[in-house]
Amino acid sequence: MDSIFKAMGDPARRTLLESLRQKNGQTLQELQTQLDMTRFGVMKHLAxxxxxxxxxxxxxxxxxxxxxxxxxxxxxxDRWIDPLIEKTSARAVLNLKTQLETSNMTAPAPDFVMQTFIETTHDALWDALTQGDLAAQYHFACDTVNGDLNAPGDTQAFVLPDGSPMLSFTLNEIDPKSRIEMRFEPHFFGPDAPASRCVYLVEPSGDAMKLSIEHYNVPAGQEGVGEGWARLASALKSFLEVGPARRFGFPQG
Incomplete structure (x- = not known):
């Protein structure tokens, strides 16, 4: 936590964060235009x-x-600010505005990336990501999750308490214990909402596990999925480290 506040204490680094909030996925060359300093100086701030x-x-x-x-x-x-102010104000600050990167590359860049470290075992994290009955215990909005993700073609459907579908994952590719690629169908945007692609990357990191979430080809109008991923990752981390007592649902009202 101290490293977060220290990193944000420098105005140059806040400028870089604000630039990424406005346009996610920028290169060093793009970010250098935001600051009156050398390429090496920008690299140090990014580090x-x-x-x-x-x-x-x-x-x-x-x-x-x-x-x-x-x-x-x-x-x-959640820990320091949320208890003191209205939740809707805090969440608005974190609303990401991602854009599709169009540079010429050998592989497409994701529109959105999130990373977290969880004190748990490799097997426990993998099961929580792939088994529907476990996902139902930590998902921030759905008490019912039908289906497991074990083989390409498997579908996992997230159902809201009123019985309506929220979203579904269809497994495209899976590398056991390390990578899950899925078709992302956000029914909460409407029955005809276009689908996109998301990836879970799982790897050990010391005594913990590192989970990276990548989202590709996010359609226009669906940029708000970033907040949903933040809530899902927070609830997953809490579930695996503490238990299923707390969920990070959307604020009411």
């Missing part, structure tokens, strides 16, 4: 932000893209 977990780099072809990682900010607000 501090990366160390604090506030940004996540992703290399695509010759370019490294930088993504605002909203989860540490969400957790800081």
């Amino acid at each position: 501090v932000l990366e160390e604090a977990g506030l940004i996540v780099p992703r290399k695509r072809g010759r370019f490294k893209h930088h993504y605002l990682n909203v989860l540490p900010l969400q957790q800081a607000i």
